[in-house]
Amino acid sequence: xxxxxxxxxxxxxxxxxxxxxxxxxxxxxxxxxxxxxxxxxxxxxxxxxxxxxxxxxxxxxxxxxxxxxxxxxxxxxxxxxxxxxxxxxxxxxxxxxxxxxxxxxxxxxxxxxxxxxxxxxxxxxxxxxxxxxxxxxxxxxxxxxxxxxxxxxxxxxxxxxxxxxxxxxxxxxxxxxxxxxxxxxxxxxxxxxxxxxxxxxxxxxxxxxxxxxxxxxxxxxxxxxxxxxxxxxxxxxxxxxxxxxxxxxxxxxxxxxxxxxxxxxxxxxxxxxxxxxxxxxxxxxxxxxxxxxxxxxxxxxxxxxxxxxxxxxxxxxxxxxx
Amino acid sequence: xxxxxxxxxxxxxxxxxxxxxxxxxxxxxxxxxxxxxxxxxxxxxxxxxxxxxxxxxxxxxxxxxxxxxxxxxxxxxxxxxxxxxxxxxxxxxxxxxxxxxxxxxxxxxxxxxxxxxxxxxxxxxxxxxxxxxxxxxxxxxxxxxxxxxxxxxxxxxxxxxxxxxxxxxxxxxxxxxxxxxxxxxxxxxxxxxxxxxxxxxxxxxxxxxxxxxxxxxxxxxxxxxxxxxxxxxxxxxxxxxxxxxxxxxxxxxxxxxxxxxxxxxxxxxxxxxxxxxxxxxxxxxxxxxxxxxxxxxxxxxxxxxxxxxxxxxxxxxxxxxx
DNA sequence: TTGTAAGCGTTATCAA
DNA sequence: TTGATAACGCTTACAA
Numbered sequence: 001x002x003x004x005x006x007x008x009x010x011x012x013x014x015x016x017x018x019x020x021x022x023x024x025x026x027x028x029x030x031x032x033x034x035x036x037x038x039x040x041x042x043x044x045x046x047x048x049x050x051x052x053x054x055x056x057x058x059x060x061x062x063x064x065x066x067x068x069x070x071x072x073x074x075x076x077x078x079x080x081x082x083x084x085x086x087x088x089x090x091x092x093x094x095x096x097x098x099x100x101x102x103x104x105x106x107x108x109x110x111x112x113x114x115x116x117x118x119x120x121x122x123x124x125x126x127x128x129x130x131x132x133x134x135x136x137x138x139x140x141x142x143x144x145x146x147x148x149x150x151x152x153x154x155x156x157x158x159x160x161x162x163x164x165x166x167x168x169x170x171x172x173x174x175x176x177x178x179x180x181x182x183x184x185x186x187x188x189x190x191x192x193x194x195x196x197x198x199x200x201x202x203x204x205x206x207x208x209x210x211x212x213x214x215x216x217x218x219x220x221x222x223x224x225x226x227x228x229x230x231x232x233x234x235x236x237x238x239x240x241x242x243x244x245x246x247x248x249x250x251x252x253x254x255x256x257x258x259x260x261x262x263x264x265x266x267x268x269x270x271x272x273x274x275x276x277x278x279x280x281x282x283x284x285x286x287x288x289x290x291x292x293x294x295x296x297x298x299x300x301x302x303x304x305x306x307x308x309x310x311x312x313x314x315x316x317x318x319x320x321x322x
Numbered sequence: 323x324x325x326x327x328x329x330x331x332x333x334x335x336x337x338x339x340x341x342x343x344x345x346x347x348x349x350x351x352x353x354x355x356x357x358x359x360x361x362x363x364x365x366x367x368x369x370x371x372x373x374x375x376x377x378x379x380x381x382x383x384x385x386x387x388x389x390x391x392x393x394x395x396x397x398x399x400x401x402x403x404x405x406x407x408x409x410x411x412x413x414x415x416x417x418x419x420x421x422x423x424x425x426x427x428x429x430x431x432x433x434x435x436x437x438x439x440x441x442x443x444x445x446x447x448x449x450x451x452x453x454x455x456x457x458x459x460x461x462x463x464x465x466x467x468x469x470x471x472x473x474x475x476x477x478x479x480x481x482x483x484x485x486x487x488x489x490x491x492x493x494x495x496x497x498x499x500x501x502x503x504x505x506x507x508x509x510x511x512x513x514x515x516x517x518x519x520x521x522x523x524x525x526x527x528x529x530x531x532x533x534x535x536x537x538x539x540x541x542x543x544x545x546x547x548x549x550x551x552x553x554x555x556x557x558x559x560x561x562x563x564x565x566x567x568x569x570x571x572x573x574x575x576x577x578x579x580x581x582x583x584x585x586x587x588x589x590x591x592x593x594x595x596x597x598x599x600x601x602x603x604x605x606x607x608x609x610x611x612x613x614x615x616x617x618x619x620x621x622x623x624x625x626x627x628x629x630x631x632x633x634x635x636x637x638x639x640x641x642x643x644x
Numbered sequence: 645t646t647g648t649a650a651g652c653g654t655t656a657t658c659a660a
Numbered sequence: 661t662t663g664a665t666a667a668c669g670c671t672t673a674c675a676a
Contacts, residue, residue, distance in 0.1 A: 007440065007441070007470060009653055010653065010654065010655095011653080019662080019663085020664075021653090021655090021664095022655085022662070022663055022664080023661090023662060025654070025655060026655095026661095029655080033661075033662095034661070035661060038662085052440075052441035053441065054382070054441065054443075054652085054654070055442060055443040056378045056379075056382035056387070056443055056652080056654090057382050057652070058653080058655075059443075059654090060378040060379050060382050060652090060654070060655095060669065060670085061653080061654045061655045062654080062655065062656095062668090063668085065378070065443075067421070075397075075403050075407045076400070076403045076406075076407045076590065078398070078400060080403070081398045081399065081400070081402070081403035081406075082398040084403075084406075084424075085397045085398045085424050088397070088423070097421055097442060098421060098422050099419055099420060099422070100392070100410055100422040101410065102407050102410045102411065118374075119329075119374035119376075120377065120419060121377040121381075148329060221591075221594075221595045244591075244595060247592075247597070248595070250597055251595070251597045251599075254597050269543075270569075270592075273566060273570065273573070274596055275569070275573045275576050275597075331668090331669055332669060332671095333669080341646075341647085342648080343647090343669085343671090344646070344647060344649095344671085344672085345645090345646060347671060347672085348646085355646095356645070356646085360645080360646085375669080375670070376668085376669050376670070378668085378669080378670090379668070379670040380670055380671080381652095381670095382653065382654090382668090382669085382670075382671095383651085383652055383669085383670050383671045384670085384671065385652085
């Protein structure tokens, strides 16, 4: 409709409403401190001019940008996509923008991103990769980012660094839940197929393994497929960490004409879409994403948040119809 | 290592190098116009102070941010994830940051994002959804964004709006290629399962349908599954637009104990990971993403680019072993 | 080749 | 409850 080719500034609004810039600024930032009368006049003027504050000027003055960085292991993978979606949605609810950084699972790249982030104009960063990233170089880069005033949130407890928030998830509960279901259905020798045993998540998953055989397979489709080829024949059920790994396992099993009950520790739309659909024992990415943003928001405005613990839930589907 | 808790400003550098701010600024922006001697002195000072220009101040002054917005239909879907990955990588190569906006396939949301984007501090935006978005309201919002100086790139020709760049893809070639392969292998009655017939891409796909029966199914897993249930029994092969749709089709077929050769018009890692792996006839998302950024970069620095046309390629896998 | 000085649009401090 | 005014850190005429 109306289209001012050049965008209106706070001064334009002030003039139109017959007040000072200060008042306009107040209407935007602390509406309570302004009389209802002027409030309305200013709001009308702003609306009429289609005014929106210039984010640079605001950032320059306040040191805050309303933008956070999301560092993700590999956005082409279903889980990370769902997570990014959740983060973006939750961030938007709080008026935060999200800058996307894909790490391609590389620690070196993570470090270089961390190094330049403080100058990119973001208020904070979310490190959403599950990879084991606790190298000295990365820890140092994170500490630096913190020192430069950036808020840091991770998806899992990662560094010894003070002052970074992380999502608390009962990861061990996922395999435990899955194995329980399998046992109840009569499985005798379940195997737990892990990406890694020693990463921040892997360590926790091992705790939920119980009697099950633990196999470390790497996080990729093909590594998981290889691991399944080497699986001894007496195993009669599988719990697998990620969807790509589970697909690799399925594919390897199909190749040798075998079929096993499978439960996956990752809940994404895709899980329900493959054939057979995967049963899952997992925390939905929406929850994790939402929690990350909640922690970030708290860090940003110095609020206290009570710790919240995320628990995996079981969803039964065809791959293991319990 | 070194960590100045507060970051150094241009003035700090100037003082340390014994020059004026102007000179420091010049060293950064037009190094040629400064004597080799001062150049070095300033650079040393900048290095010593670990100086990096404040992006707000710079943006406020110059109006440019080095950040582009990526608007994507649904980042939780494999194709969009791969595309985002490609865009992020290509953007980074050119020193551009990427802000992520997930549209959830909603036109209303697209419009609201477009409306506020001009004030979010981005230089341009890439609209990467394949949905039909040519409503009057959206077109108006896009025109507005253009008028406010934003560069606009779309994944497919979308609006009548002047001055927006778009990726040229021979979409019709994908079904054509697929149907050709199927015919060569003896398929008599192939069906082409489309998300929509009248959207910007759907229209093109129809052109490549040839003799095949065209079925409009909607873009989701379940809609595609429904469509397949209604498929008449004489059809003996399927060409499907997207992976989620193909999974829906597979699932519906499996449910009635049928199996058909399938070729999908979307090439993502997942295609190779499902069982049976999908043969595809498609332009890899990396190419599309790269091209989008190429167009964006050209728009941003006013360069001319020769139009480049993307062509689908065929990749044979288990779902149709040709 | 270098420096002076005037903004860019906003918010924060003070005073009215 | 409001307003004048001074920053924030940088770029860019215009001068020297």
